[in-house]
Amino acid sequence: MTAIGEHAPTFALPDTDGTMHEPGGAPATVVVFTCNHCPYALAWHERIVAVAHDYSDRAVRVLAINPTDAERYPRDSAEAMRARVQQGEFDGVPYLRDESQDVARAYDAETTPDVFVLDADGLLRYRGAPDADYEDPAQNAAFLRDALDAVLEGREPDPAQTPPVGCSIKWRP
Amino acid sequence: MRVELLFWADCPSHPKALADLRAAMAELGLDPNEVIVREVHTDADAEQEHFVGSPTIRIDGVDVQPPNGEPLGLTCRVYHRRDGRISPTPDPADVRDALATAQTATTERE
Numbered sequence: 001m002t003a004i005g006e007h008a009p010t011f012a013l014p015d016t017d018g019t020m021h022e023p024g025g026a027p028a029t030v031v032v033f034t035c036n037h038c039p040y041a042l043a044w045h046e047r048i049v050a051v052a053h054d055y056s057d058r059a060v061r062v063l064a065i066n067p068t069d070a071e072r073y074p075r076d077s078a079e080a081m082r083a084r085v086q087q088g089e090f091d092g093v094p095y096l097r098d099e100s101q102d103v104a105r106a107y108d109a110e111t112t113p114d115v116f117v118l119d120a121d122g123l124l125r126y127r128g129a130p131d132a133d134y135e136d137p138a139q140n141a142a143f144l145r146d147a148l149d150a151v152l153e154g155r156e157p158d159p160a161q162t163p164p165v166g167c168s169i170k171w172r173p
Numbered sequence: 174m175r176v177e178l179l180f181w182a183d184c185p186s187h188p189k190a191l192a193d194l195r196a197a198m199a200e201l202g203l204d205p206n207e208v209i210v211r212e213v214h215t216d217a218d219a220e221q222e223h224f225v226g227s228p229t230i231r232i233d234g235v236d237v238q239p240p241n242g243e244p245l246g247l248t249c250r251v252y253h254r255r256d257g258r259i260s261p262t263p264d265p266a267d268v269r270d271a272l273a274t275a276q277t278a279t280t281e282r283e
Contacts (some may be wrong), residue, residue, distance in 0.1 A: 037263040039186070039251040073248065135260065166251045168183050 001108040004160045008116060008124040013065060013096040017084040021094045024085045024122055026061040026143035026152045030144065031116040032130075033098075033109040033169065035068040036084060037075040040166035041112040043058070043134040045089070047141040048113070050091045051130075055148055067104035076170075100134045104169055111166035115159070117147045125151050128162030174233060174279050176272070177209045181219075181227035184249040184260035190228035196205060197269040201276060219245050226250025230263060230271075233278075237271040238263050 002008050008031070012022045023029045032048055034041040041074055051054035068076035085095050100102050108117060117126035126147035131139035147157035176192060181189035195205035198262060199260055213224045218280040238252055254264045 037248055037251070039249055040257055041263070042251060042259040072246070074244070124192070135258075165185070167185075 002124050002127075004124055004127065006124055007122050008118045009103065010023060010104070010122065011103045013098055013103060015045050015094040015096050016078070016085045019094070021063055021096055023061070023063060023118055024120075024170050027059045027120045028055075028058075028123075028125075028148055029118040030060065030062040031118065031170070032064050033067055033104055033107070033112055033114045034063065035112040035167070035170075036062050036071075036080050036083050037068065037073050038112045038167035040134050044113050044130045044141070044166075046145070047130055047137065047139070048095055048115075049089070049091060051141050051144055051148070054145075058152055060095045060148060060152075062083070063096060064090060065083060065094050065103060065110065067098040067101045067169055069101070069172045071172075073170050099117050101169075108166075109169055111164040111168060113166050113167075114164040115144055116153060117144065119151045126157045126160055127164075128159070129165045132162075132167065174203070174272075174275050175209065175231075176203075176207060177211060177231045179211050179213055179222060179224055179227070179229040179231070181213050181224075181247045183247065184227040184261075186235055186249055187228040190230065190262040193265045194230055197265060197272055200269065201272050203272065203276070213247065216247060219247055228262065230246075230268060232271050232275045235271070235275070237268050 012020045014020055070077045081095055115130055119125050129142045130141040134138050143162055150157040174193050178191055200206045213219055225240045249261055250262045252260045270273045
């Protein structure tokens, strides 16, 4: 498991059009493990997309990764991912497929969602939930926004870690 | 009245759903301890129980938010609150209304 302050695993994963994406090349990168079938991921989704929109002028990148075993959970198939992108649900956020689940395992991701913030050097600066309450849109992804503000200002996020909350990642048997 | 909560342990939603359900029962003068809580362990169990996700609350066999084509299986269930928000648990108002409807039907039968 990558500790706060250590280099986060790098990766190259395809989005729903087949374009490959890697973390980095930005003052901060958000890597969020998510999926289509989980109510927690769906409840937080708009708040995470809003972060991507609100921090785009500071060149922050947000990458959403779906690691779910789509064989057991067909709502997370490549086609279903593409449909959500085409419906405009991922505006400004590449939706990447982690077919092998290697990236989720490398990050030791536990739930959907599980949020990781990397700084410009690829060091892990925050890991956990987007905010304190999936039920309350007014929380506005406060943990994530505070972490990004800290990274962009050269400070240590506080908290740097919160417990991820959501559906367990559906690993292949 | 038979009040059941079915859950899958890998999904973290059922404690809140059970608390909401018990609160609604207490509000309506029903005994919150009469909830039958049952765990769904396997895909085969899910098929047998017609279980579309955790948690599922049934009152006299009727789902408080009847499934709308969701596949059977072990997963967290997606609910829609009355204000349109997506949630892992049913809207407490839906639970309360379902209990009240069943309570009225029971009274009329008696």
